[in-house]
Amino acid sequence: MPTPPATSGRLLYAQSGGVTAVINATAAGVIEAARAKGVPVYAARNGILGALREELIDTTKESKTAIAALRHTPGGAFGSCRYKLKSLEANRAEYERLIEVFRAHDIRWFLYNGGNDSADTALKISQLGKAMDYDIRCIGVPKTVDNDLAVTDCCPGFGSVAKYTAVSTLEASLDVASMADTSTKVFILEVMGRHAGWIAAAAGLAGEGTDEPPHLILFPERVFDEAAFLAKVKATVERVGWCTVVASEGIRNAEGRFLAEAGTRDAFGHTQLGGVAPVLAALVKEKLGYKYHWALPDYLQRSARHLASKTDAEQAYAVGQAAVDYALAGMNAVMPVIVRSSDAPYRWKVEPAALRSIANREKKMPRGFLTRDGFGITAAARRYLAPLIQGEAHPPHGSNGLPKYGRLKNTGVTKKLPTFEH
């Protein structure tokens, strides 16, 4: 018989993995929903590490205005981390420590805001209640720019990086088009996505029709075919006058090697990581002789709150609110996911889904989203992607011309336990 839900105690919220332009909107959703129900919220400093280290932040010390500002502030307001808990068998001490910290601070609900790995962590913690005789309800909250979480129709964080990528592709292409006669003919934009090509696919929204940019998209779902790539670049330059290529960082050659590792060496002779764009550019120059430029926006793409998708910002907030509702209703081992009921007009709602169907899975692009030649997106992909970048959510700007991003006090909670060596 399940334990009845806690009626007092605190809720602990933690951010995990790579941050996004809207993960703090989720934090705002969590904190505002909990406040509305009179439940105090602690946040873990630097994700699960804060819970292990007993480095907790008391969000009740923050003003209403400061919490509201999280809705338009990028980065992770409480700090995030890349740290994966081992299994209960492999490192029982870590789980015991978590329960010890929860017990010391009367944490009854734990909300873990992250991607696949974090859903796995949340699932493990959700199972601790019975194993360690402590009533803890654990809810996973979706977040990842990669859009590779299972079950949910899309993932908060993705819509904004998708919008950034589509707009940047459009803008840079206007630049290239106007200079192509005497300058750059091939422009290569490298985007995130090591295993799934969702972000690269979103660049496809920049234009429609074969002559509009991007002319080629390179997906990690397809083996990189050098000959086909070069032939299409050449044909595009000859037909259009220039060519925009969007490349996922994760593309591999037929031997399964990342192109980004395919030979570029730094000043010390080490293989240089994290740049598939310069490798492709060198290939274009060597084999076709075209003048090129390339861009690698890296963190700029996932922190660009100034260009966030309104849809994404709203979904990020909504999953935070729903997570609190689920937790306080006594649910456990679930995640609020986005369910789409219509593409156009776009309609969506939030529903709970079991963490065990999400943890450690990876949603790749459906085969039907890529064109036959593998260099573009289909109408089905457009129907899926288009609503996710809709709407603007401009942050307020100061008189200094910069967005007015919030900053929390992040007041620490007094520790009650001895230091834990993890």
Next chain:
Amino acid sequence: MPTPPATSGRLLYAQSGGVTAVINATAAGVIEAARAKGVPVYAARNGILGALREELIDTTKESKTAIAALRHTPGGAFGSCRYKLKSLEANRAEYERLIEVFRAHDIRWFLYNGGNDSADTALKISQLGKAMDYDIRCIGVPKTVDNDLAVTDCCPGFGSVAKYTAVSTLEASLDVASMADTSTKVFILEVMGRHAGWIAAAAGLAGEGTDEPPHLILFPERVFDEAAFLAKVKATVERVGWCTVVASEGIRNAEGRFLAEAGTRDAFGHTQLGGVAPVLAALVKEKLGYKYHWALPDYLQRSARHLASKTDAEQAYAVGQAAVDYALAGMNAVMPVIVRSSDAPYRWKVEPAALRSIANREKKMPRGFLTRDGFGITAAARRYLAPLIQGEAHPPHGSNGLPKYGRLKNTGVTKKLPTFEH
């Protein structure tokens, strides 16, 4: 005795060199001002090349709405080029061809929108009137993201790339700060500016105080000092927990070599250009062992109309309008420049300046704008830079989530002359 100004005829407008987020706002200023005075405007396709090739565009075929949309559309609407005219002595045929084209199409005013080189071209053409017995008035119109034009207080195009750089530095730094405990500790943003560090300096507006990003700025005005760089990165990481570096693409070592050429080799073993960020990142990794990330936004920074500075967009429009006023008033060999009368509140106006005092010069950052250690900007630099990024000028967005950028018909004018081999 000067020729009296033409009272009929056409005005020819051409865009030159690297385009910006607001060069089309200048085009809008030119065309709207000329229309108001009943003067028809032709535009040269791909800058001065269009004039040489007699590839002219009839802007009278464009609707009022289409011209107005140029105010918020990046890239170069008529095409631009990198092409420098030789001296009159070295290639008299080219100048004779220009006059021939002007004469064939009754071009009485020529407005050339560009940077240092273009001011030189404009100056040469302004002197043709006498030499070739044809009444042509030539006005240079300022444009460059590099902000290195002499005489003018600032240069249209710079304020927007400055804003993009400051905002991107701020946003990416929020990302890095939240992950630094277990992930990236050093983030390097490479920005444009081969000879002058204006764009890099603008990144300094992202924060104030020694602990706020960017923690180091690397200027082309200073020789790169590896030991001092590494020491400051290390001290910053130890004190703040992480470190943001903004590097101008043009930084050089003590031997005068571009760092971007200092050893990175592509897959074919060629020295790889255009990436100082990966060279610095490799250095940080090799010497300090910190995890790093780097970004190189390239064309994204100069085409990001979605994040344009309102001040910049207004100045770009104003110089276009003033250029038409000057031309129709019979002025020759001048450029409308921005004159600042007050930093705060920011006050500016447009005045004519002689092209001969602008052509082929390069305005570097004043010595007093760099901090003593050469890694930051001074209060004087802030006073100068701050007004230039003020105000937002959001383009209208479509229901598809993308900015509604304009597209012209660019109707060609029937050629009257034989082909010119240049």
